Amino acid sequence: MVQRKAKQKTKQKGGAEWSHNHDHRLCIVDALDRAADLCAGRGARLTSIRRRVLELIWSSHRPIGAYSLLEVLKQERANAAPPTIYRALEFLLEQGLIHRIESQNAYIGCPNPDPDQQHKGMFLICTDCGNAVELEETKIDRLLRNSASNQGFVIESRTVEAAGLCPECQVS
Ligand SMILES: [Zn+2]
Ligand SMILES: [Zn+2]
Ligand SMILES: [Zn+2]
Numbered sequence: 705m706v707q708r709k710a711k712q713k714t715k716q717k718g719g720a721e722w723s724h725n726h727d728h729r730l731c732i733v734d735a736l737d738r739a740a741d742l743c744a745g746r747g748a749r750l751t752s753i754r755r756r757v758l759e760l761i762w763s764s765h766r767p768i769g770a771y772s773l774l775e776v777l778k779q780e781r782a783n784a785a786p787p788t789i790y791r792a793l794e795f796l797l798e799q800g801l802i803h804r805i806e807s808q809n810a811y812i813g814c815p816n817p818d819p820d821q822q823h824k825g826m827f828l829i830c831t832d833c834g835n836a837v838e839l840e841e842t843k844i845d846r847l848l849r850n851s852a853s854n855q856g857f858v859i860e861s862r863t864v865e866a867a868g869l870c871p872e873c874q875v876s
Contacts, residue, residue: 721765721815721837722830722835722837722870722871722872723872724833724872728764728765731762731765731815732759732762732763735758735759735762735801735813735815736755736758736759736762738801738817739755739758739799739801739817740755742799742800742801742817742819743799745819746799746819748795748799753781753788753792754792754795754796756777756780757773757777757789757792757793757796758792758796758801758802758813760773760776760777761773761796761802761811761812761813762813764835765812765835765836765837766812766833766834766835766836767805767808767810767811767812767829767834767836768810768811768812769808769809769810769811770786770789770790770793770809770811773789773793773811774786774788774789777789793811796811799817800814800817800818800822800823801813801814801817802814803824803825803827803838805827805829805836805865806863806865807829807863807865807867808829812825812827812836812838814838815838816838823841823845824841824861824862824863825838825839825841826838826839826841826844826845826864826865827839827864827865827866828866828868828870829865829866829867829868830867830868830869830870830873831867831868831869832869832870832873833870833872833873835870837870839864841864844864848862
């Protein structure tokens, strides 16, 4: 067992999450801890396969597609098939533990799954290193909803994904 660091919600200051050489093991440990807590609180079953898929998605900050997940899983479990992956992804999406990056048809771990209320992420995606960082969406979301409601429009789904260069890739 990995000795768990004292639970500290380290709010990184602007841009720190882009760092290419942060200790990513901590991101993974944190994500799996949060997932276990959240599922336990809801009485949802985080089975070993669901947990493993979540861990694979968290293996980096780059969105990963279902096919790549399947490739890895097949080497570990001979009976892994597309439905295995899709059921696990569906569960993780339902629990708000991951988000779908529409523009890439790929998945990314949510760093702030909310136990009470689901959110759909908004993302900055680096076209060079491929990392994607989720934005705090409350303000932008409220703005979008208010503007839409001024038009008498009710938003049912929305995708906000911005492509560009992260701080690290701008210097290299
Ligand atoms: Zn990380
Ligand atoms: Zn999120
Ligand atoms: Zn980058």
